[in-house]
Amino acid sequence: xxxxxxxxxxxxxxxxxxxxxxxxxxxxxxxxxxxxxxxxxxxxxxxxxxxxxxxxxxxxxxxxxxxxxxxxxxxx
Amino acid sequence: xxxxxxxxxxxxxxxxxxxxxxxxxxxxxxxxxxxxxxxxxxxxxxxxxxxxxxxxxxxxxxxxxxxxxxxxxxxxxxxxxxxxxxxxxxxxxxxxxxxxxxxxxxxxxxxxxxxxxxxxxxxxxxxxxxxxxxxxxxxxxxxxxxxxxxxxxxxxxxxxxxxxxxxxxxxxxxxxxxxxxxxxxxxxxxxxxxxxxxxxxxxxxxxxxxxxxxxxxxxxxxxxxxxxxxxxxxxxxxxxxxxxxxxxxxxxxxxxxxxxxxxxxxxxxxxxxxxxxxxxxxxxxxxxxxxxxxxxxxxxxxxxxxxxxxxxxxxxxxxxxxxxxxxxxxxxxxxxxxxxxxxxxxxxxxxxxxxxxxxxxxxxxxxxxxxxxxxxxxxxxxxxxxxxxxxxxxxxxxxxxxxxxxx
Numbered sequence: 001x002x003x004x005x006x007x008x009x010x011x012x013x014x015x016x017x018x019x020x021x022x023x024x025x026x027x028x029x030x031x032x033x034x035x036x037x038x039x040x041x042x043x044x045x046x047x048x049x050x051x052x053x054x055x056x057x058x059x060x061x062x063x064x065x066x067x068x069x070x071x072x073x074x075x076x
Numbered sequence: 077x078x079x080x081x082x083x084x085x086x087x088x089x090x091x092x093x094x095x096x097x098x099x100x101x102x103x104x105x106x107x108x109x110x111x112x113x114x115x116x117x118x119x120x121x122x123x124x125x126x127x128x129x130x131x132x133x134x135x136x137x138x139x140x141x142x143x144x145x146x147x148x149x150x151x152x153x154x155x156x157x158x159x160x161x162x163x164x165x166x167x168x169x170x171x172x173x174x175x176x177x178x179x180x181x182x183x184x185x186x187x188x189x190x191x192x193x194x195x196x197x198x199x200x201x202x203x204x205x206x207x208x209x210x211x212x213x214x215x216x217x218x219x220x221x222x223x224x225x226x227x228x229x230x231x232x233x234x235x236x237x238x239x240x241x242x243x244x245x246x247x248x249x250x251x252x253x254x255x256x257x258x259x260x261x262x263x264x265x266x267x268x269x270x271x272x273x274x275x276x277x278x279x280x281x282x283x284x285x286x287x288x289x290x291x292x293x294x295x296x297x298x299x300x301x302x303x304x305x306x307x308x309x310x311x312x313x314x315x316x317x318x319x320x321x322x323x324x325x326x327x328x329x330x331x332x333x334x335x336x337x338x339x340x341x342x343x344x345x346x347x348x349x350x351x352x353x354x355x356x357x358x359x360x361x362x363x364x365x366x367x368x369x370x371x372x373x374x375x376x377x378x379x380x381x382x383x384x385x386x387x388x389x390x391x392x393x394x395x396x397x398x399x400x401x402x403x404x405x406x407x408x409x410x411x412x413x414x415x416x417x418x419x420x421x422x423x424x425x426x427x428x429x430x431x432x433x434x435x436x437x438x439x440x441x442x443x444x445x446x447x448x449x450x451x452x453x454x455x456x457x458x459x460x461x462x463x464x465x466x467x468x469x470x471x472x473x474x475x476x477x478x479x480x481x482x483x
Contacts, residue, residue, distance in 0.1 A: 024218075042271060042325055047119040048121060055437075060407075062377060063277070063403050065273040
């Protein structure tokens, strides 16, 4: 049931994003110096981060939804 | 008390897969722009975990290389060398050593502003084998301010068992795993990025016979009261497990090349476990040479419906577990890390770093008693009563050392 809701949210999100293509970026490319700083990278060292995630997962009942979206932040 | 969990109709997963494929098709049919492939890099990591009578160490090597302007290939080789005399092992078995090897290969294909990802992972140890297939897509919108991602994972596991260190040829349990995730990454302001992740997972035993389950550790037993002492019998678990998690990460840029980050997550599963964790992390970049990271994390969870440290009698419920990961507990951890950037001029290498991270984890169990260590210990009044032994606590240190090269 919850998975179906996720799919529905995904579809709705896609439709909304398609219809909002006229929205202009409110953070201009020349304003992204701080965003591009390496201290802002949520997945700076993937091998190291995934290992620590694995450690927590092995000791805890909970898992999942602890990663970054991936695909970049539009900094380049 | 008899706990009866509703068994999921596993065929419903096929409907969910169809729904997600529909969402994926909708996602990739959106207007497309341009994005970038992940960095080309090599990471060589040595890891060490030491706590609770368990030591796990080994290497992990990741290589990522682009082919042309549209394809990125990655490969990872990871080893866990385990030496265990954990509280579970002390309760029902003897100390053991084993090795787990994990290999993965992945491909990312970039088409304008959409990245399609596919990967395959194998994990092998002498009593557990796993194959995992990942499929994903992400796309940026609004001048690259927004990234929407989708992922699907399917896994096939084979659970085995060793008898006196030798694999038991007659013990062979099959398990299927599914995971679905949606993620949204948003540049909120020129100083703030936020990520929202939703993940839903299910795992189920297949081809099981009556009384079997593949979702528990086959070596562990539940504990029950028998003639005034603890007795052990093999655990009894449901055949399915479903879970949902939602996570939020927010990072904010501070002056002088520093950042503060918050991570939070809530989790709920079909076994009655509810959990949440929060983390705060501070990162400081000193003159682009030395990067310092400090963090503090808290975690808390409730017990599974069929968990008990000590059942009142044999077969008290239809499902019974004494897995401390299903018990109620809370933990705190803190970590410190340093990353140094070398200023070498190596032909073909753009950047190289050496990194050292240390994390300390403390877990306080609220209903998991340390009877294995205290069974011979006399309390001040002549001995601990069964079910009143001291609560277990675990302290662990995690060390990561790695070097990275970008080219």
